[in-house]
Amino acid sequence: MFFIDTITVEGLGNRGYLAGGEHAAVAVDPPRDLDVVLAAAARRGVRVTHVVETHLHNDYVSGGLQLARVTGAEYLVPAGAGVSFARTPVADGDTVGIDARLTLVAVATPGHTPHHTAYVLRDGERPVAVFTGGSLLIGTVGRPDLVEPRLTEGLARAQHAAANRLAARLPDETAVLPTHGFGSFCSSAPSDGDASTIGREKAVNPALTVDVDTFVAGLLAGLDDVPAYYAHMGPVNAAGPAPVDLTPPAVADAEGIAERLAAGEWVVDLRSRVAFAEGHVAGTFNFEGEGQPATYLAWMIPWGKPVILLAASAEQLAAAQRELVRVGIDRPAAAATGGPSAWVREGDAPATFPRSTFAGLAEEDRKRIVVLDVRRDSERVGGWVEGSVHIPVHQLHHRIGEVPEGVVWVHCAGGMRAAIAASVLDAAGREVVAVDDGFDAAVDAGLTVHP
The missing domain is CATH 3.40.250.10 (Rhodanese-like domain)
Known part of the structure; x- marks a missing residue:
């Protein structure tokens, strides 16, 4: 018997996976806060023996390198991905044994990136799932314009070919398990549903239902804005991300908050938009903790600018801190919990707007x-x-x-x-x-x- 657990990263609209058998498992495209993967492995009572990346990610900082180091797992990265750390390069057709009857077969699927690789999970000789990363998504494909503008059309054509290659070699009942497409800006269009199979994609996915010229024209016409922080994710992943530190930040008091605002630092209030409008420290920005603070804060903040977090509770602060490390905002310069009564200097009044x-x-x-x-x-x-x-x-x-x-x-x-x-x-x-x-x-x- 085998299992496949989904590691959902809702704020970024991505998924990672843990797949294995009775004793061992492979982690696919893991998030940077690797404790969620370790917890999933512990629940299953398995050891993570392999960590694989489908591609060098442009939308988040990977936890793959650190997960491999912590667990001693073999770290598999597509051979064409230019990285500066030791790893096992993967080429088309490479096969890795995971546990008893479980094997993982690499399939070159260029398009989202030139080196993109999908992985077919086999139970014996039977393909049961394919980890498609940013290639074949649910009802759509990953966008091909994140690498270099001059490569975009060629990569779009490669996406079409890669999707059709997967569809031709896999049974209709094979589960399609993408990394992107659940709100991620790496998807070329919103995903059509939450789960899929090769057979379903053959019926509904434009990459598999229209000719290449029609597909490419539609794909390129529909591409949306690219979050600014994407420019920093690839280089961070290629260099090898540092370990995550999720310990509580230094505590900021009212005077400290005022000083940081005066210095031009970004003070971010994570409370609900209703609470913020009713009263906040003048000069602060509102990125709701229950929204997508990682995506929009990382998109808007000048890269490398110190950020101070204000939260309604320690739990809200910790959740935001976890989201932010996934996009390379590693350590808040300071933080405070509570509300405006504790954050506004004596003699000042909270700011409001209707x-x-x-x-x-x-x-x-x-x-x-x-x-x-x-x-x-x-x-x-x-x-x-x-x-x-x-x-x-x-x-x-x-x-x-x-x-x-x-x-x-x-x-x-x-x-x-x-x-x-x-x-x-x-x-x-x-x-x-x-x-x-x-x-x-x-x-x-x-x-x-x-x-």
Whole structure:
């Protein structure tokens, strides 16, 4: 008998896997906080004997190297990945024994990266699953534009060929287990579902249902913005990530928070957007701990800038710290828990701003306010509020001077990014109203929305 456990990394929209038998297991594309993998192995009562990477990751810092060092496992990395540490290079067709009847067979699947490799898990002679990394995803494929712009079209064509190669050599019942596609920006489109098989992908995945020219044209036309921090992930993974330190950061008091703000450091409030709007330290930014703080904070913060975390609880702080190490923000310079009463200097008052809805926006005199849309380009093409200014949230910090004068009503698709943007505007001294509402409500509120 064999098992396959999924290691879900929800904040980044990724998955890793632990697969094995009675005594031994292999970890596939593990997250950097490797304790979650070790805990999964302990629950199964197995030893991690192999760690494999499908590719050199561009969207997160891998835990593979450290996991291999801690467990003594053999570390398998595609031969074409340029890394500066000792590992076992893997080529197409290489086979590794895992446990009793379990073997892992490497299949070259270039496209997401030139060196991308998938791994077929066999129980005896029967393929039972394929770890597809960023190649064949659920209903889509990994994006081919993260390596070098001049390679993008060629890699897109390689994606089509790789997907068809996998589909041709594997039985329809083989489980498809990708790393990307559950909200990750490494996916070229949103995944269609939560689980799949080779047979299902043959029926629904464009890489397997249309010709290569049609596929490439559609793939390239649909590519979205690339998070800025992706530029740093590949080099970190190639050099060999440092071990993770998740111990509590130094404690910041009100004076220390004020001093760090004055020094231009980023002080990030992890509390809910409702709590932040009702009272916060002036100059701080709101990245909700229950949202995607790793993705958007890493996307927006100047790389290497010290970050101070303010959280409602020690648990919220620890969860955010864990998310941030996955994208290379290793150690907060300081942190504090509680609320504004403990974070605001004596004599100062907490800052506030109002929240509203699209119905509230519809009642305003549009000549006296500014409507700011902070969704991505791909979202705005589907519809926008008449007269609104468009600056995606990840660009706002650098383009804040482009926001016209007046009270700024800022919206996104659901409220989380609007809250981030509202905090950035508020920190810059602008008068702001955060629209905490779903974009579909704009039409219902009577606003003119252009397609």
